[in-house]
Amino acid sequence: MAPKVTVKERKKPLESLKQADNGPLPAVLRDIGNGLLPLTPEVNKQTPAVGQRVTRPDSRPHVLGKTIYIDDMTFPNMLHTKILRSEYAHAKILSIDVSEAEKMPGVVATLTGKEIPVVTFGPSYQDQPLLAVDKVRHLGDGVVAVAAETEQQAQDALAKIKVKYEPLEVVLDPLEAMKDSAPKIHGDSNVYATKTIMKGDVEKALKEADHIFEGQFRTQMVEHVPIEPHAAIALWEPTGDLHVYSSLGRITLGRADIARTLDMPMNRIRVTATIVGGNFGGKNEITLEPILALLAKKSGRPVKGVFTREDEFISSTTRHPFVMDYTTGVTKDGIIVARKVRIVCDGGAYCSWSETTLGKGAILSVGPYNIDNIKVEASAVYTTKTTTGAMRGFGAPQVCFAYESHMDDIAKALGIDPLEIRLKNAFHEGSISPTGQVLHSVVVKESLHTAAEQFGWKEERKNKRRGRGIACMWYPIGFTVAANASAAVVKVNEDGTATVLTGTVETGQGSLTVLGQIAAEELGIAADDVKVVSADTDTTPMDTGAIASRTTYVTGNAIMLAARKAKMILFKTAAPMLGVKAEQLEARDRKIQVMNFPQKALSIGDVAHHAQFVNGEPALGSASFNPHTVAMDPATGQGKPFGTYVYATQIAEVEVDEETGVVDVLRIVAAHDCGTPINPTLVEGQVEGGISMGVGLALYEEMLFDANGKQLNPNLTNYIMPTSLDMPDVEVHIVDNFDPSGPFGAKGVGEPTSVPTAACIMNAIFDAVGVRITSLPATAEKVLKAIQERDKAQPKKIAS
Amino acid sequence: MRPFDYVAPNTVDEAVAILAENGPGARLLAGGTDYVVDLKHSSKAPKIVVDISRISEFSRIEMTDQGLRIGSGVTHTEIMDSALIAKHAPAMQEAALTIGAVQTRNLGTLGGNLVTCVPSLDSGPVLIALDAAVTIAGPQGKRTMTLADFFVGPRKTALEPAELLTDIVIPKAMLGRGCSFRKFGLRNGQALALVNVAASINLEKAKLSDVRIALGAVAPTVIRAIKAENLLNGKAPSDDLFTEAAEMAATEAKPINDFRASASYRLDLIRAGAKRVLAEALERAQA
Secondary structure, X not given: OOOOOOHHHHHHHHHHHHHHHHOOOOOOOHHHOOOOHHHOOOOOOOOOOOOOOOOOOOHHHHHHOOOOOHHXXXXXXXXXXXXXXXXXXXXXXXXXXXXXHHOOOOEEEEEEHHHOOOOEEOOOOOOEEOOOOOEEOOOOOEEEEEEEOOHHHHHHHHOOOEEEEEEOOOOOOHHHHOOOOOOOOOOOOOEEEEEEEEEOOHHHHHHHXXXXXXXXXXXXXXXXXXXXXXXEEEEEOOOOOEEEEEOOOXXXXXXXXXXXXXXXXXXXXXXXXXXXXXXXXXXXXOOOHHHHHHHHHHHOOOEEEEOOHHHHHHHOOEOOXXXXXXXXXXXXXXXXXXEEEEEEEEOOOOOOOHHHHHHHHHHHOOOOEOOOEEEEEEEEEOOOOOOEOOOOOOOHHHHHHHHHHHHHHHHHHHOOXXXXXXXXXXXXXXXXXXXXXXXXXXXXXXXXXXXXXXXXXOOOOOOOXXXXXXXXXXXXXXXXXXXXXXXXXEEEOOOOOEEEEEOOOOOOOOHHHHHHHHHHHHHOOOHHHEEEEEOEOOOXXXXXXXXXXOHHHHHHHHHHHHHHHHHHHHHHHHHHHHOOOHHHEEEEOOEEEEOOEEEEEEEHHHHHHHHHHOOOOOXXXXXXXXXXXXXXXXXXXXXXXXXXXXXXXXXXXXXXXXXXXXXXXXXXXXXXXXXXXXXXXXXXXXXXXXXXXXXXXXXXXXXXXXXXXXXXXXXXXXXXXXXXXHOOEEEEEEEOOOOOOOHHHEOOOOOHHHOOHHHHHHHHHHHHHOOOOOEOOOOHHHHHHHHHHHHHHHHHHHHO | OOOOEEEOOOOHHHHHHHHHHHHHHEEEEOOOOOHHHHHHHOOOOOOEEEEOOOOHHHHOEEEOOOEEEEEOOOEHHHXXXXXXXXXXXXXXXXXXXXXXXXXXXXXOEHHHHHHHOOOOOOOHHHHHHOOOEEEEEEOOEEEEEEHHHXXXXXXXXXXXXOOEEEEEEEEHHHOOOEEEEEEEOOOOOOOOOOEEEEEEEEEEOOEEEEEEEEEEOOOOOOEEOHHHHHHHOOOOOOHHHHHHHHHHHHHHOOOOOOOOOXXXXXXXXXXXXXXXXXXXXXXXXXX
C-alpha cells in the first residue's frame, strides 16, 4: 500500500493556506511566516482556524520571563514550608517530637500526619499518606512539615525534630517483593493490582507455530524533571474559604482530593492553577496542598511550599520500572500467531497511578499487530522505593521497547527486513484489538511507510558504520474505561469575539492555543478572536485535566459542542434578520452567512450584539464530553477501554563507538498520527519534546538506589538527562488522518511522542554493532560491555 | 542561604589584606559557578565573601617573556574567544568548551576551575600536558610553582592561608606544540568527566620527545602517565606504539568505582582516549 502522505501532496495545501491568509480573515498573524508551512495538512474548506500554525499567546511572556509561576508569587506575611522526610526506606514510626523545632527562630507552625483529618489519598487506592503517621515506606515519605518566616529558618528547624524509628527490612526488586518471604509493605501481599488479557488459545497456537521466540526486557525508574518543581500557596480568605494556588495539572481532581483530606465542602475550596512549568504526568496528584492549608490555618498566615530538586526526585512520583517476559510464536513467513506477555511493574511504595499504568501497559504490550492468540498477565508490586505514578506514556514506552526489540530479534532470525515484518503484522482499519475492540482511523502502516520513505530506509546505505532502527506503536487517547469528562463554556461576546472557560491546565504543551482554535473554528472566527480562560475551580467548569493525551480530544470536543450551542443562538438570532431558516446558516469569516450565498451575511459581532441587547438571549453555550468506553471483563480483559487510538513510527540512525560504547543518535525520523493536527507547530513541538524524553530513557536516565533504598543521584549533576548537545536531528512528519469522533478529526499527541524512541534507538544499536540491549538505559558502559562480550563470543562461533 | 558580609576589592593587595584579616572565615568568589552552589547548601554561612571578579589584572591574557600568561579571572568563554590562545595553545580551548554550559562558561573562571582542585576538573590536563606554572599572591608577596605541584590532593591545593591564585603561565617552549584533549562524560553537554586525557608531543627528527600525557578524574589529582611517556620518548610514532602506550597509561591510573561508572570502564576510556589524543597531538605536531 502506498503511503497516504507524501511531501509532494503537501504542497497543494500550502497554496490554499497562503490564500487563506490573504483572504478576508487572517487566522494567523501575517508576520510569523517561518518556512515551516509545507507540513501543514490540507485545511478543510470550512476550517480557517484549525490546521493553522497559530502563535501561542503565552510564548512571548515565556521568552521574556514574564510568566508568573507559583514561586514568583508572594502574599503579605507569607510563611515558607519545609518537610522533614524519612530517615529509612521502611520503618515504624515510634514517636515524633517537634517541641525543640517549634522553639527555633522564625518557626510559626508545625504539622504532623495525625493532625490531618483524612491523611491518605490516591487516585485508585487511598494508600498514600500526605505525612506518614505510623510507618514510612520509602525515603521520600514526609513526616513533619514546618512553616517559618524564611525557607532557611524552616530548613534549620527540621534538624531539631526528633523522630524515633524502628527500621524494617527493605525490598527494592519487584521480583523479590513478589516472594512470600519478602517483607510486606502494606497488608498481607505486595502484589496490589493484576491485569489479564486473553484472546484465542495461546498455548495451542504456540504449539503449532513454526518458531518460538523468547525475550526478557527491563526498564528503569526515571523522573519527570519538570523545570518548575511542585509548588503551592495556601491562604484562608476572611470568609473562611480556602484558596490554593497550585502547580497541579488537574485542578478538578485536586480540589476533590483537598476537600476529602481536609474534610471540607468543595464549595469552600478554590483551586487556582498557574501556568505549569512542565508536568509530564508528575503533577497529577496533590502533594503539598492540604499540608499548606493546615499550616496556614494554624498560623493564620498564607503559606508557600516549593519542592527542592531533591524533593522532586525522592518524593514526587516517577516512571515504573517494568520486567517483561515475551514469548512469541510465528510462522516461517514472519506472521505472528501467538504472544504471551508477563509484566511485573515496580509499583514503588504507594499505588498512585500504578493500577492505571499497569492496565494501559498490559493492553498495549502486544504491539500494534494483528495477533489472534494472546495472553497477558501483569502485576503491580509494592517496593520500598520512590512512588511510581503517572508519566508520559503510562507504561507504553516500557512495553514498546520490549515488543519492538523482540520484533527485530524475530526479523533477524527469520531473515526478514524489520520494516517488512512490521507491515506484515500491523493493524489495519477495522483490526480487532487485544481487548476485542474494533479499531478505527488506524494508520500504523501509513506511519511506517511515511517514516521509511522520509528516512530513506530502502535506499542503499551511504555509511556502513551507522546503524538504523525502526519502531512503531499504538497509543490510546483518554482514560482506560474510567469516565474522564470535560465540560466547557463558550461565550460569544457582543463584538463577535469569544471567551472560552475550561477547567484544564496549561502545562506547557500549548493546549489553550489548540482549544481556542477549536472554538474559533466552530464559530467561524479567527484564533486570535478567542480568549481561553482556564484552571480556576471557582470559575471554570469541571475537567479531568492535562493527562492521558486527552485535552485536544476530550476537552476539545466539549468546547466544540459548547461553541456549537452558542452558535445556534447566533443562527436563531440571525435567521429572521436575513429572512432565512436557521438551518440555512453557517458561521465563516467572522460572519453569519447563508450557505452558498456568502454575499447574504451579517457580521458575527452584529448578530451577537443583537442577541444580547435586542433579543435578550446572549450567545453562550455549555457542554460536556466523555469518551465512549465499555468496561473490560476482569477475567479476559475484553471490552472497549478507549474512545480512540493514535499510531506512530520512529526511525533512528546511530553511530556506536566500539572502543567506548558511546552511542551517538544522529537522526530520528518521526511519523506521527494525531488525527487532524489542530496546530501543526505544536504537534511538532510535542514530537521533539517527546523524543528528547525518549532519548533520555534510552541512553542516560536512571534513578539509582543503594542497598538501603537511598537514592544515589537525586540531583541534576548525577541524574543524566540529554542536553541539546545530545539530541539528534529530529524530522517530524504528521500522518494524514481524520477521526470522526474527535473535534474536527483531531485525536491527541502528547504522550505517544516519547513511546517508540527508546525502542528504535535500541534497534539501531543492534543494527550497528550486533548487540541487543535488553535493559534500559543503554549507557555507554553497558553497550561497551555488550560489545566486549560479543567479541569474546565470536571466536567461538568461528571455531564451531 | 544565610546572611553573610560581602566585599569586592579592586586590587590583589586589597584582596590579600582582607583574606589575611579575616582568616579561614573569608571565602573567595570569582565566577561563582561552584561556590554559589556550595553557599546555598552549606550549613554554615561564611564570615565574609570576597568577590575578586573586579580585580582587573586577573582578566588579562598576554604574551610575556616567560610565555603565555592567563589571568586567573579569565572566563572559559574568554579562553574560547582568545586569538592568542587559539594560536599558541588551542587545546585549552577544546578543554574550555567541555566545561558546563554556555552560562557556566560565561561566568566560570580558569582560576576558579583550578582551585577547586576536584579530580575531574577539565582545565587541568591540557595545562599539565603543557607544563603550565602558576603564580600565587599572598601576604609574603608572589611565588610561582608548577601546576603539577599546585595540585596537592582532592580539593586541596598548595595555597596557604590568605593566598590567591593570580595567573597561569604556559612556558614559551610549550607554545605551538602538538597537543590534544578528550573528555569522556556520561553525555555530551554539561558532563562531569569520567576520564579526561590530554597529550602534548614534540617531534625531533621524526622521533617522539618530551611527550606529556595527563590523565584527569582517574586519580586524586590530575596525573602524568610517566611510564607511558617513557615508552614513547625517542621512538618513531606508530599506531601500535600509541596503543601500547595507552595500555601502559591505563596501568598508571587509579580510577574510582562508583555509580557513575566502574573503574574498569574508566580504564577502557583511558585506553581509547590516550590513543586518540596521542594520534591527534602527533597530527598537530606534524602540521
